[in-house]
Every structure is written in structure tokens, then in C-alpha cells.
Amino acid sequence: MRRLTLAAIGLAVLVVIGSVIILAFSRIADFELSQGERQTVSFSQGGNALEGTLITASEDGPVVLLVHGDGPQDRWSGSGYLPLVNTLLDEGISVFSWDKPGVGASTGNWLHQSMQDRADETVAALKALRRMPGYEHRRIGLLGFSQAGWVLPRVPARTDDAAFLVLMGGAIDWQDQGRYYATMRLTREGRTPEEIAAEISRQAAASRAWFESDATYQEYFSAERAAGRSAEQVLSEDRFGFARLNHNEDARSDIAGLPLPVLVLSGAEDLNADPQETVSTYRSIREGGHPLSRFRVVPDATHSLFSARWYNYQRPDQWPLTAQARFVLSGRNAYQGDVLETVTDWIVAASQDMP
The missing domain is CATH 3.40.50.1820 (Alpha/Beta hydrolase fold, catalytic domain)
Structure with missing residues (x-):
């Protein structure tokens, strides 16, 4: 029991010393x-x-x-x-x-x-x-x-x-950036080149349909939900308006x-x-x-x-x-x-x- 107690104390001391060393060489003050x-x-x-x-x-x-x-x-x-x-x-x-x-x-x-x-x-x-x-x-x-x-x-x-x-x-x-972002995300998810190309094409068509037309947010929301996308995958009304303002x-x-x-x-x-x-x-x-x-x-x-x-x-x-x-x-x-x-x-x- 005494050996275990001494070992525990020794470990605690090492942790404290290590923490002090880390903090001494850290840049926490930068925040x-x-x-x-x-x-x-x-x-x-x-x-x-x-x-x-x-x-x-x-x-x-x-x-x-x-x-x-x-x-x-x-x-x-x-x-x-x-x-x-x-x-x-x-x-x-x-x-x-x-x-x-x-x-x-x-x-x-x-x-x-x-x-x-x-x-x-x-x-x-x-x-x-x-x-x-x-x-x-x-x-x-x-x-x-x-x-x-x-x-x-x-x-x-x-x-x-x-x-x-x-x-x-x-x-x-703006549109090139959106395609690049989506391509990088899909690549990191392990999608195949064919799957990526198909999704980028779908997104481009959707962008034209919703952001280059007079379609309402409710029409967009209903269509996206009907296509099987979850509420989290669908833009909020404010975000939809932001994308329409800046799409081009x-x-x-x-x-x-x-x-x-x-x-x-x-x-x-x-x-x-x-x-x-x-x-x-x-x-x-x-x-x-x-x-x-x-x-x-x-x-x-x-x-x-x-x-x-x-x-x-x-x-x-x-x-x-x-x-x-x-x-x-x-x-x-x-x-x-x-x-x-x-x-x-x-x-x-x-x-x-x-x-």
C-alpha cells in the first residue's frame, strides 16, 4: 500500500512538473x-x-x-x-x-x-x-x-x-468557391470521382433554380425536403436570402x-x-x-x-x-x-x- 501511495505521489508530481513545463513554453498569453x-x-x-x-x-x-x-x-x-x-x-x-x-x-x-x-x-x-x-x-x-x-x-x-x-x-x-468547397468536402468523405461530379452538377442546377429565379423560400424548402434532405441540410430562410443576394x-x-x-x-x-x-x-x-x-x-x-x-x-x-x-x-x-x-x-x- 505504501509503495502504491508513493508511486501515485510520484506520478502526480511528474504530471504537475509536466504541466508547468508545458505552460511555461505555451503561448496562452496570446489570447x-x-x-x-x-x-x-x-x-x-x-x-x-x-x-x-x-x-x-x-x-x-x-x-x-x-x-x-x-x-x-x-x-x-x-x-x-x-x-x-x-x-x-x-x-x-x-x-x-x-x-x-x-x-x-x-x-x-x-x-x-x-x-x-x-x-x-x-x-x-x-x-x-x-x-x-x-x-x-x-x-x-x-x-x-x-x-x-x-x-x-x-x-x-x-x-x-x-x-x-x-x-x-x-x-x-462565389460559385467557383462553392464548387471547390463541396468537392473538398466530398473528397474527404471518401466519395468517388463519379459521385462527386454528379453531386456538383446537382448543386449547380439547384443554385440556378433557386438563386437565379423568383422562387420563394417556401418553394425551396418544400422541394428540398421532398428530395429527402433533412432539416439540417436545408438552408435557413436568412441563409437562403444571403445566398441569393451574393450568388453572382x-x-x-x-x-x-x-x-x-x-x-x-x-x-x-x-x-x-x-x-x-x-x-x-x-x-x-x-x-x-x-x-x-x-x-x-x-x-x-x-x-x-x-x-x-x-x-x-x-x-x-x-x-x-x-x-x-x-x-x-x-x-x-x-x-x-x-x-x-x-x-x-x-x-x-x-x-x-x-x-
């Missing part, structure tokens, strides 16, 4: 907001009252506005942005982000927005910062994720307040008119948006444009530019507990390779006056 000066910034657009937080890292350094991807995102995306935010702040880059309509302290419904509405909202956010003392002449840029690929390229045509754009994991064409989005014409330096990063293992299409499209349209622009596919990186070895899932709710725990312990180290260094160095360079 705590920096101690930089914080201000609540409120503005309105499209009948919505919107609220966000501005964290000032320096008096005259660059500023980035975070532009969300899809989903009901609050200003820090449920703390998921914080490792990136703290990295930016450490480099003297101030950060502003706001709750999407209907999320957190913002009113409205983000699913009622077109990509044009989102661009107008981003312009309103820029103007709100410009009205703040000390921000009248700061170099302010936009850093957007995923769905922001249809938002960021629209903004410079509507305001001179943006100085640069950073796009992480963006897409080009294609960023190419807006990309062609960009006068600003642009950094585009796509993960080579992206399961949501085709990285080769995104980077090659920007290169073909913008190559020879602004000398600071860069377009890069990052090896072994996910849609969010995390390490594909540990975090390659299509949706955050698919992450197993092991991936969630690893992310909390890894913080900014969850990003693949030199992604964060690339982003911060480029922003600093792009915010300086051109010779």
Missing part, C-alpha cells in the same frame, strides 16, 4: 488582449448601430481594420483573432475590429447583407476612425479573411481612406481597379477556397501594378493560414478537442511558417511613403 490603449468606437451604416474596439499600439504607426469572413463573428472572432492581433500590436500596428450586424453589441442581421453592403460598412468604419483625434492622417489599411475577398477590393473605389489591403484565404468567384459575386472587376498595394496569402492546403485560383487571378490582373503588391501560396497552410498538419478542417466546429487545446497552447505559433512575420513586415513597408 489576452494587449495592454495598449483601448477605445470603444461606434458608428452606423445601413440602419445598423455598430460597435468595435480600437487598440492603439503607437502614436503614428500604421493601423489595420479587421474585415471578417463568413459567420456570426464578434469583433475578436470569439478570441480566435487575438494571437494575430497581439502580433500586430507588438510590431506597433494598431488594430480596430467591430461586431458584425446582429452580433455582440451591433444591431441588425449580417445575413441580410450583400457584399456591397459589407463594403459600405467597411467604408463607414474607416470614416469613423478618421474622425478620431490623432487618426486624421494615419496610414490605415484593411486586413480581411475569406469572404472579405469580395469586400476589400470594392473599398478603394469608394474612399481614399484606405492605404493598403491584406487578404488571407480569400476567394474570387466575382471579384475580378474590382481587383482590376485597385490602386493600392495588396498582399494576398492563401494556404496551399486550403479546403474552402482554391488557393491557386486566388493567387493566379491576382497575379494575372495586378502583376506590374503597385510595386509593393505580393501574391503568395503558403505551403502546408490552411484556409486561415494555420499549420495544415494540425488544423486543416473546413469549419471551426469540426476541430477535435486535441486541435482546440493545441491552438490555445500554441497561440501565434499555430500560424504556418513565417506567415505572421510576412504580414507585419509587409504592413510596415506598405505604410511608409513611397519614394
